[in-house]
Amino acid sequence: MTTLERLTSDLTTAMKARDTFTTGTLRQIIGAVRTAEKSGSVAREFSDEEVQAVLTSEVKKRRESAQIFADAKADDRAANETAEADLIEGYLPASLSAEQVDALVADAITSTGASGPKDMGTVMKAVQAAAAGLGRVDGKALSQKVRAALTS
Secondary structure (H helix, E strand, C coil): CCCHHHHHHHHHHHCCCCCCCHHHHHHHHHHHHHHHHHCCCCCCCCHHHHHHHHHHHHHHHHHHHHHHHHHHHCHHHHHHHHHHHHHHCCCCCCCCCHHHHHHHHHHHHHHHHHHHHEEEEEEHHHHHHHHCCCCECHHHHHHHHHHHHHCC
């Protein structure tokens, strides 16, 4: 079952259970995927990886919104955004641990022969390719780890 099929199935279940929070969140997410599918020159059906990229983007948006609401002392809205992000993350593969990311970075540096910060792009590509089948990696955290490894 693809991620989009699972989202649709869970939406039906949430509607039958009259769970308004889950129903609303899943409708927003499915809408975001459909909008992304229609963007560009030709509408097409997304692969599971592309759907997960949209979900990752939606999680990031909600986490940023939650931070903005928290800074503005709108705690109820921040809690709602956080709950939505947590719900969406349930449809994404598990994140890699810090140790796994460190090992991938070390392997990528050795395999690419990177010697300094100028090779950061090459190492980032290698790590992202290696992590593709293993789980999610936060790009910002990965970038910091690669930069630290290449400068030391």
